[in-house]
Amino acid sequence: MTSPQLEVRNLCKSYDEGRIEALRGVDLSIAAGEYLAISGPSGSGKSTLLQLLGGLDTPTSGEVFFENAVLGIAIGLDAYRAHRVGFVFQAFYLLPTLRAVENVQVPMLAVSGNGRNRGERAQALLCEMGLEHRLNQYPNELSAGERQRVAIARSLANDPGILLADEPTGNLDSVNSARIMEMLIGIHRKRGMTLIVVTHENEIANAAPRHIRIRDGRIVS
Amino acid sequence: MDSQLSFAGFAWKNLWRRRLRTLLTLCGIAMAIGAFVALVGFSRAFEHEWLRMYESTGTDLAVVEKSFLNTSLEESVGPKLSALPVVAKASPMVFNLIDLTPEINALVYGWQADSYELDSLTLTSGRRFRDGQPEILLGDILAGTLNKKAGDTLEIQGSTFTVVGIDHGGSALEAGAVIMPLDQLQKLSSLEGKVTAFHVRLRPAPAGEAQDHYVKRAQAQIEAALPGLHAIPAAERASNNQIVLLAHAAAWGTSSIALMMGILGIANTMAMSVFERTREIGILRALGWKRGRVMLLIQTEAVVLGLAGGILGLGVGWGTLRLLSALPQTASIVSASVSSLHLLEALGIAILSGLVAGAIPAWRGAHLSPVEALRHD
Numbered sequence: 001m002t003s004p005q006l007e008v009r010n011l012c013k014s015y016d017e018g019r020i021e022a023l024r025g026v027d028l029s030i031a032a033g034e035y036l037a038i039s040g041p042s043g044s045g046k047s048t049l050l051q052l053l054g055g056l057d058t059p060t061s062g063e064v065f066f067e068n069a070v071l072g073i074a075i076g077l078d079a080y081r082a083h084r085v086g087f088v089f090q091a092f093y094l095l096p097t098l099r100a101v102e103n104v105q106v107p108m109l110a111v112s113g114n115g116r117n118r119g120e121r122a123q124a125l126l127c128e129m130g131l132e133h134r135l136n137q138y139p140n141e142l143s144a145g146e147r148q149r150v151a152i153a154r155s156l157a158n159d160p161g162i163l164l165a166d167e168p169t170g171n172l173d174s175v176n177s178a179r180i181m182e183m184l185i186g187i188h189r190k191r192g193m194t195l196i197v198v199t200h201e202n203e204i205a206n207a208a209p210r211h212i213r214i215r216d217g218r219i220v221s
Numbered sequence: 222m223d224s225q226l227s228f229a230g231f232a233w234k235n236l237w238r239r240r241l242r243t244l245l246t247l248c249g250i251a252m253a254i255g256a257f258v259a260l261v262g263f264s265r266a267f268e269h270e271w272l273r274m275y276e277s278t279g280t281d282l283a284v285v286e287k288s289f290l291n292t293s294l295e296e297s298v299g300p301k302l303s304a305l306p307v308v309a310k311a312s313p314m315v316f317n318l319i320d321l322t323p324e325i326n327a328l329v330y331g332w333q334a335d336s337y338e339l340d341s342l343t344l345t346s347g348r349r350f351r352d353g354q355p356e357i358l359l360g361d362i363l364a365g366t367l368n369k370k371a372g373d374t375l376e377i378q379g380s381t382f383t384v385v386g387i388d389h390g391g392s393a394l395e396a397g398a399v400i401m402p403l404d405q406l407q408k409l410s411s412l413e414g415k416v417t418a419f420h421v422r423l424r425p426a427p428a429g430e431a432q433d434h435y436v437k438r439a440q441a442q443i444e445a446a447l448p449g450l451h452a453i454p455a456a457e458r459a460s461n462n463q464i465v466l467l468a469h470a471a472a473w474g475t476s477s478i479a480l481m482m483g484i485l486g487i488a489n490t491m492a493m494s495v496f497e498r499t500r501e502i503g504i505l506r507a508l509g510w511k512r513g514r515v516m517l518l519i520q521t522e523a524v525v526l527g528l529a530g531g532i533l534g535l536g537v538g539w540g541t542l543r544l545l546s547a548l549p550q551t552a553s554i555v556s557a558s559v560s561s562l563h564l565l566e567a568l569g570i571a572i573l574s575g576l577v578a579g580a581i582p583a584w585r586g587a588h589l590s591p592v593e594a595l596r597h598d
């Protein structure tokens with residue numbers, strides 16, 4: 001049996017000096033190239049779990065392992081976020097002063113190296129998302145679906161192995177939701193990336209090959 | 222359209238999004254740097270001209286009273302000073318800053334008619350003055366400003382003087398000055414029997430003795446022979462006389478206050494910018510930007526503000542100096558020259574101002590938690 005790409009052991013996260021427990025001893029293993037959906041009601045802890053898996057935050061107790069290395073100790077969180085994972089957020093989080101093609105390059109500025117091809121790579125990623133005609137638009141000139149496609153292109157900027165999507169269709173209509181999910185799944189298949197999607201939509205969660213449910217900070221199924 | 226995003230381009234876009242605020246901040250730092258260039262440049266040019274005057278007259282030492290203000294000393298020590306073996310010539314002098322008209326003030330020197338210092342001047346018209354007579358020489362720049370020529374009269378503090386000649390000296394201080402008989406200026410300044418200093422030209426250094434060593438030996442001889450007096454090398458006197466020190470103090474004091482205001486302006490702009498961009502900084506951190514890189518971005522923005530303001534300030538300062546050199550009130554005191562070193566110094570201060578002003582906002586921005594920053598409205 002191959003070792004998991006991501007693993008969490010007895011993961012706990014609390015806020016407000018322990019008064020709010022978002023995660024209460026979560027254990028989870030995720031293999032490389034797997035597609036996993038995490039669902040649960042609001043406040044269940046699913047987004048917190050995704051943030052810990054993505055190195056955006058540190059656990060109160062327990063550990064997150066990436067390829068058997070403890071996150072935050074054996075591998076730095078900044079480097080992990082820059083090289084290993086790509087994020088897609090519900091609110092897109094594009095930078096308003098930058099054009100689409102520039103937004104995609106923001107993660108590339110986080111890593112050193114030859115920057116001469118940044119523009120070309122960003123254009124190629126946006127073309128892959130079907131946005132070749134929107135390269136030079138600012139976020140406020142794009143539709144919600146287009147913004148999310150720019151965000152997906154941005155998440156692939158540094159060619160990570162893991163794609164983390166937090167409610168990626170939460171701000172979209174049904175047509176755009178279906179298109180975005182189709183894209184994410186297409187990327188997962190084409191690139192062999194691990195895809196972890198947090199959603200409260202059962203249709204999306206049930207379509208994933210693996211689906212876990214979280215309630216009150218614990219995995220219930 | 223260029224699709225490449227550079228780090229500097231990103232920083233510039235962040236500044237340019239709030240154009241008015243950025244421009245106002247630039248104006249603030251430009252005024253501060255302009256004040257520095259103009260005022261410190263003015264005071265340094267003043268010091269430089271003072272040194273040029275000593276050099277052009279061949280003065281090696283200035284002998285002054287050994288007190289904090291070294292205001293005046295007895296004229297009667299002159300013969301004793303002249304008798305010292307190292308002294309070739311000793312010239313008593315008085316200087317003062319006097320209003321010639323309500324708009325024009327000028328340095329006024331009182332020299333004896335046989336002073337060796339007069340030998341360094343070229344008379345472009347007229348003749349030298351005579352001791353005991355109400356006669357004056359005008360520097361050529363001052364004569365032009367006052368529209369006076371040899372033969373005209375000029376009233377100074379209620380006394381009428383005849384302009385007997387127009388001179389051209391080796392420094393702007395002479396070109397913009399009035400030179401009159403020592404006794405006449407003593408009377409005008411209520412300093413009868415007193416002088417501001419003796420200017421001393423030393424005999425040539427003995428063969429084999431270094432000039433510096435010789436000047437030090439001469440200093441020691443003079444001070445031993447005339448207790449209570451201080452012999453100061455010309456270069457030191459140029460930078461340490463009361464008028465130059467006062468000019469330096471005023472220039473640095475005013476510039477420092479202006480620079481402090483400029484730094485506070487940048488700091489305020491950067492602090493507001495970081496607060497407004499909290500979520501964006503969270504996005505950068507979420508996308509793998511290290512704390513150091515976020516700090517570098519914010520510091521780059523602050524330094525760009527400082528540098529751009531500094532460049533503008535060089536223009537403001539240079540323009541101010543040009544203006545001062547053209548105004549009759551100040552034209553006679555100093556030239557408008559600014560050294561390239563002074564301009565580089567001003568740019569360095571502008572960059573440093575940006576770094577200092579950006580430090581705290583940059584640290585704050587870099588230490589935001591990505592999750593907390595993303596939640597920020």
